[in-house]
Structures are given as C-alpha cells and as structure tokens.
Amino acid sequence: MQAYEFINNLIPPLKLTDQAKMALAWMEEIRTDLLPVVDKGKFLGFLSDEIIFDLNDPEKFLEKIPLNSYNCWVYTDQHVYDILKISAEHHSNMVAVLDREMTYLGVVTMEDAISAFADSLSIQSQGSVLVLSMNMSDYSLAEIARLTETENTKILSSFISNDPLDDSKIKLTLKLDQPELRYIKATLERFGYKILDHYQEEAGISSEEDRIGNLLRFLDI
Template sequence: MFIKDYISKDFPCFLLSDSIESARNTLDDFGYSHIFIKKSNLFYGAIAKDFLYEEEGTLKSLEHQIERFAILEDNNIMDSIRLFYTFNSNIIPVINKNEKYLGYISCDDVFQDFSKYPLFSESGAILTIETPSRKYSMTEIANIVESNNSKFYGSFISFMSDEVVHVTIKISNENLSSIDETFDRYDYRIVEKYYSDEKSDLFKDRFGFFQKFIEI
C-alpha cells in the first residue's frame, strides 16, 4: 500500500509562466480539483480549480493562491486520506524527498484500493458502538462479535474524546440480535447500525466507509 505503487503520470505540472487558459483546459479534460505548479524544477504547490476562472493571463497572477500540500512516494496510501479531506481535493501530488514532482494519486485510486478488502467488499452489518475511553478494548469488541459466531471484517475509530470512543465495525450478518444483546450486557451503546443482505447495497457500504475515513 505504498504511494509509489499507485502513482499516475499523465497529469502535467505547470510553470508560473504558463497561461491560465491552458491550465483551465487541462482541468476541464481531467475533471480534477487542482492543478500543480513547479518552480526551478521542484514542486511548488497547487492551485484550486475555482481560482482559474477568476483571472486571465499567466499562472503567476495566481501565485498568492498556491497551497502547499503533497505526499512522499514512500508514504502509505493511508497517509493520503487527511490530505484529501483537509484540502478538499480529489487529487494529491506525489514528490520524492528532494521535492521533485513524480506524478499524482487520485481519490478514485484510494477508493479502488480500499474496495478490495473485506472491510469494504463483504456485505454485512455496520455498527458504530460507543464505549467510555477508559475501558476501550478492540480485543473485547472483536471477541463479542466472534463469540456470537459472526465474522469480524474490520473496524476503525470514528470518534474519540477524553470521555468516549466510537468504534465503527463491519461484521457478517449472523446472530445480529444476540450480538446487540451482548454489547448491551457489556455496557456498549450502539449509536448507529445498518444491516443489509443485499449485494446491491454493497457500493453504498463501501462509499459510506470511505467517507468516514475521509472525515477522520
């Protein structure tokens, strides 16, 4: 899951001397949220699409709108999640340790990679459970699921404070009522749940999980 295994190279990195019109046309072709800028052969930053419709001339006139964000080629693909969310971007530039632009990864790249794992690919039940922070134990949560003869596909922490932790889990559909009862007996509160046996709902499952990852 290293970034270098997902790099695409078909999106150019512009110079400040390039025209805004050419950058705008490129974005219209690709449908991405940002263009990338290089300076002295090094990655310089990104400019959001909206700004390209406010000016004419060269990209130099938009230099004050440049945002500095990128990801290193040897980072893990999970490291890209916060960047997508923070910069409201569907594309992230990839650079090496010398800040040379190597290419990019898109939100679709990440989604496609995540969707092959059981956490996203298996149909089943999605539960968000709440527990006091002082007694949070992923081992206990997994044991509750598996002791009721259900499969534990994966989980992530969707909220955390000094008082409580919310853990979102994906499990198979077996024995859901007894799982609910067991969580209640161990003082876990189910704050959200979604049960489905339909394969047609699989895409919605995946998208929902991905959105939760983005919002962490």
C-alpha cells in the same frame, strides 16, 4: 498502501511557462477543476479553474498567478491514511506525492484514495456495520472480537473516532462478516457495550457510487 502506489498518471503537471487558457483546456479535457504546478521537478501548488476565472485573463502565464495548497503533499512512502488527512486539511481533491529529495512524482486523486481506503476496510465485503460507544479505558478489540465470535461472526475491520455524543468517550465502528445483527447486538449490550447505530448491508455492491457511499456510512460522515 503507500502513496506511490496510487499516483494517477493521467493528471499532467502544469509549468510556470504555461498560460491560463492551456490550463483550462487541460482541465476540461480530463474533467477536473484542479491541476498541479511544477517547476524544475519541484511542486509549487495547485491551480484551480476558480482562480483562473476570477483573474479573467486567459493569456496570463502561470508564473504570474497565485497558487493554492502548496503544502498539500505527502512523501511517496506515506500511507493512504495520510493522503486522506492532508486532503481534508486543505479541502483539496488532489494531493501531490514527493520523494524524500522533494522531487515531484505525481498526484493522488481523492477518488483513488477513497477506493483504496475502502478496500483496506473491507467495505465491499457483504456483511454489516456496528457502531459502539465506550470509554477508551474499556476498549479491547480482543474482547469485543471474542464476544462477536460467540455468535459465529468475525470482525473484518475496525475504526476508532471521537464519540459525537460524549467527548470523554470513543466511537468504535466495526465491519462484520454477517448481515444479521440481532444476536450480536444483544450479546454486546448484555456485556455493557452501548450501541450507537448499525447498518445492515446487502449483497451485490458493485458501483463506485455504492462503494464510496458505504465508506462514508462506515466512517459516519
């Protein structure tokens, strides 16, 4: 799950000696609105079609055009989680990947990163999603797993975030391997766990749109 595994080799880097019109042509060809700019192996930032349209000078060389998100990069051995974090911080659909000598290696697109993240969280597996609220001091995944297993259900993955209803608590999102939640909910509530929400999924998820939709529901975005 390291960044180098998800480099998209179909995204070409631009050079400072390229012109804006060529950048637009490449963007149109590969259907993107963003491309990385590299000089002598060093990542300089991203060029967007919006910047080019605002300049309204297709003959202009990239060395004369200001770039965005020059800090939007990760090291090659960083986790896919870091890619998503950097992407969110810079509001960018691409993140550059550099080695430890700061040499540019390529980019990871958010579509590829989300797909990898979805795989890591068992999003495609049939089952259900359960969202709990609790104090951090009360959090014990081992205890929660024990309770769910009494109902012949296993936790495939879990995710912790802040509880939007109470800043003093955390929100625990669980992906379970069973679609039926009635008895699991009753058991957890009996032991004092507060259930915020739940999603019961259906089998046959195959499209990328459904895959990403399930990830967003899992993260409650």
